[in-house]
Amino acid sequence: MSEQTAQTLFVSNALLLGRAVDITVSGGRIASVADHDNNAAPAGAEIFDAKGQIVFPSFIDCHVHLREPGFEYKEDVESGLAAAAHGGFGAVLPMANTKPVNDDTSVTELMLERARKSWPHGPRVHPVGAATKGLKGEELAPMGELAAAGCVAFSNDGLPVGGAEMFRRCMEYAADFGKIIIDHCEDPTLARGTHMNEGVTSGRMGVKGQSVVAESVQVARDILLSEYLDIPVHLAHISCRQSVELIAWAKSRGVKVTAETCPHYLLLDDVALEQYSTAAKVNPPLRTPDDVAAMRRAVQDGTIDIMVTDHAPHAAHEKETPLDEAPNGISGLDTAVALSWRLIQEGLFKEEDMIRLWCHAPGGLFRLPVNRFTHGDPADFFLFDPAQEWVVGPETMHSKGKNTPFTGWKLAGKVTSHWMGGHKIV
Structure with missing residues (x-):
């Protein structure tokens, strides 16, 4: 010590x-x-x-893309954790769609070692291993070995498992090791070749859109499998009314389903893409105002269990392309806390809800330590100044990825200091 x-x-x-x-x-x-x-x-x-200043326990982001190994020009573990530390996050769960894919313990160990060397006192990295080898949906990944190496959950995020039989096997195998599958709910046949939400806005723009059914049909599949197998499943970045209605129905039946959403699905709709804005291109896509209203209610009533960023940084040149060529993704670690504070100001939830959605519920779901400010808890917390205003832009973000539809927004609230285990990291 x-x-x-x-x-x-x-x-x-x-x-x-x-x-x-x-x-x-x-x-x-x-x-x-x-x-x-x-x-x-x-x-x-x-x-x-x-x-x-307001003190919060360090938050947990259960859905990020740190890009390393393989895509360090977009982000690496060091820069991603810098964004996390300054954004109020003491723990992050990076997805497996790296290059090579995190379907081998050597990749898991590399990520953990990079975190230890660059940020020895935290933020902490808790990798999410691949559910299938190469994310191909054809053969199960070695989940037991990955869990032993430090993976806390498994997912094919980025290339969702289309086959129901394979997804069932993923759920059963993960459960053998006491782990949960995080599913990117997207039917690959219904979503193929789409660039935004299918609706009035996409029709006016002449852009091929993705229907809400592309998401909700897989939500329904996962719910039915979870109920039949009596095995938990966690549904990633939920975005639409139909999905949350299915999740609420499942919870009323006692199905072991949990779900997450992101700040952008509560603050933006598909009109954000009206000028063919690649900064607002994300998957699942931004939906309609009606979907936004439904998502907000789902956060309020507990249908949505946790908040995540789905932090997906890209290099500037990748987003400076026509809409149909640009990759999906929003860089979210730098802005999430201030955007959540904006939702408090709008009356969507209260400070205690913010703590539950970003800290206590994620910690409980993935069995991670959290600070409840009781004797013996880890001294992981940050100070937040709600009076400090700042403008979102490249110069105010710590992530390598500056790709966000919130560029130019003036936000109230800034993380000013952050401690992990009593060490001041910011």
């Missing part, structure tokens, strides 16, 4: 769910949280004055 971790840290006058508190950290863990008292600092403690 380092001297820095062993010493006492005293964070004074932080605002925790509206309560002014002092946080004492010892040995990298929460020692106490008490009402603010100007004279309460322990002798010899390192004192940090939070000046009334």
Whole structure:
């Protein structure tokens, strides 16, 4: 244990769910949280004055693409974790669609080693292994070996498993190791060659669109398999009304299904692509205002269990192309917390909901440690200044990927400091 971790840290006058508190950290863990008292600092403690800023437990992003190995020109582990650290995330779950694919323990170990070397005190990387070899949907990946190497879940995200029999085998095999399958719900035949949501906007633009059924038909398949097998399944980046209606129905029947969505599905609709904006091209696509309203209700009523970014950075030249040639994806780690705060300002949810959606529920789902600010919890937390305004743009983002439809938006709220295990990382 380092001297820095062993010493006492005293964070004074932080605002925790509206309560002014002092946080004492010892040995990298929460020692106490008490009402603010100007004279309460322990002798010899390192004192940090939070000046009334909001304190949040470090968030967990259960769906990111760190691109390394193979696509380091888009992002690498070091730069992705820089965006995470400055964005308030203490843990990230990177998907397996790297090159080579994370279907081999050597890839898992490389990612973990890169994280340890570049950010030794965190943020932490918890890899998601491939469900099938090469993400081809033909042969199961060696999930047992991958789990032993550090993979916390499995997914074919990027190339979803189209065959129901193969997906059943994926679910059963992952369950043997106490792991869950994360499914990118997309029927590959219905989605082939599409570039945005199918609807009025795509018709006006003359662009081939993807119907909501391309997503919801696979949501239905996964729900039925989960119920039949009595095995949990987690549904990635849900985007439309039909999907959340199916998920709500499944939950009412006691099916072990959980689901996630992203800030962009709550704040933007398909009109964002009206000028053929490649920055707003994402998969699943931005949907209609009606779908956005349904997604917002699903977050409020608990149909959606967690929030994720689906952080998908790309190089500038890849997005500076015609819409039908540009890759899908939005770079999200830098903006997620401020966008979530915007949703609080709009009345969609409260601070405690933000903590649940970005920290406690993700930690419970994937069995990861979280900070609940009780004695002995990991001292993973960040300070957030809601009064600090900033404009989204290349110069205010830490990710290599600057591809976001929120460029130019003025957002209120900025992460100002971040500690992991009592170490100040930002």
